[in-house]
Each structure stands twice: as structure tokens, then as C-alpha cells.
Amino acid sequence: MTFQAQYFMPDDGTLRELGRLQVLHSQLDHALRLAIKRMLGISVDDSGYWNETRGMTAALRDKARKLIAERYANDDDKDAILNKVLDDAEGATELRNRALHSVWMNMPGAEPFLHDRDNALKAHVNFQLPSVATLADVSQRLQRIHRVLDSVTRDLL
Incomplete structure (x- = not known):
């Protein structure tokens, strides 16, 4: 017997964090x-x-990395800080893309899940739904990334 998955709508708290x-x-x-x-x-x-x-x-992260290598070649501290924050931005973007570009699905008798294609594997994959706490954590990381990018590059004005 086959079951078809149905679209799943997250609760209001999750939707609020997805919007943030x-x-x-x-x-x-x-x-x-x-x-x-x-x-x-x-x-x-x-x-x-x-x-x-x-x-x-x-593309913006890649461009920023090239400029960091040029602009901060003699300042290992700023180079390291900016590259670390870009690494964190990459991870946050991956989580954001998964949460916002995957299809929120539900199957009878199973927990809801995220469904997407993995282009590298050329396969369909399922992921666990992010919790409100996880989404809020990613939002806090993004706010910190904004602050660091602004404060470290502000001295160039």
C-alpha cells in the first residue's frame, strides 16, 4: 500500500521564526x-x-573573501575574523535555504519532515524539521554576522 505525503504547514511560532x-x-x-x-x-x-x-x-561571500585576502593581507587578526564570520554565514545560509526552499511534508503515521532534492547526489532527500529554537539560533547568528561585518569593515570608511 502506498501513501502520498501531504504538504505540512508549520505552527505560528515556527512561521514567525522563518520570517525573521x-x-x-x-x-x-x-x-x-x-x-x-x-x-x-x-x-x-x-x-x-x-x-x-x-x-x-x-557569490558575495566569494567576492568578500578575495577582497579580504587583498585588503587584510598584513592583518591576520581581521583576516581571520572576517573569514570566520563568512564561514558562519555559509552555514547559516545552508540552514536557511534548507528551511525555506524545501517542501514541508507530512505522511500518515510519521513525523513531519523537509523534502528536497540533493543535486550532488541526484536524489531526493528528507531532513528533520528545524525547531523554533534552532531557527532562532540561526537568526541570532545572522545578527552577530551583521555586527561583525559592519564593525570590522567600518574603519575603511
Whole structure:
């Protein structure tokens, strides 16, 4: 006998944290763009700003890493701090993408789960639902990432 999974709607607390996570992640893109702008020494009004800060979070992180290697080559502390925060941003983005791009599903007699494709494995995979606490933790990590990116690159203004 086959069972078909059904869509699952998380509770209001989970939805609230998913919304907070999405807003903070969008702000992460902006924080990365500002950090890139500062490391390049340009203004948002500069004609090259849009070309230099184009892309989604992964491309922005890669661009920031290249600029960190150039700009902070003689400052191991700032280099290490910024690269660590970009590592954390990568992990937070992975959790955010899983929570927001997977399908929230439920099957009779089973716990709800996240369903998605793994392009590397070329297979469908299921993940455990994130708890409200986990989502809140990722949101706090994103807020810390914003603060660090802002404070460490602010001296370039």
C-alpha cells in the first residue's frame, strides 16, 4: 500500500521564526555588499558598485573573501575574523535555504519532515524539521554576522 505525503504547514511560532530568518538573511546580502563596497573604497553611487556587488549570497561571500585576502593581507587578526564570520554565514545560509526552499511534508503515521532534492547526489532527500529554537539560533547568528561585518569593515570608511 502506498501513501502520498501531504504538504505540512508549520505552527505560528515556527512561521514567525522563518520570517525573521528570511528578513535577516536578506539583510546579510546587504551587509556583504556594504563590506565589499568598503573594502573597494567606493560609494554606493559609484558606477562600479552594481557590478562589484552583483549576485546572491554565495557569490558575495566569494567576492568578500578575495577582497579580504587583498585588503587584510598584513592583518591576520581581521583576516581571520572576517573569514570566520563568512564561514558562519555559509552555514547559516545552508540552514536557511534548507528551511525555506524545501517542501514541508507530512505522511500518515510519521513525523513531519523537509523534502528536497540533493543535486550532488541526484536524489531526493528528507531532513528533520528545524525547531523554533534552532531557527532562532540561526537568526541570532545572522545578527552577530551583521555586527561583525559592519564593525570590522567600518574603519575603511
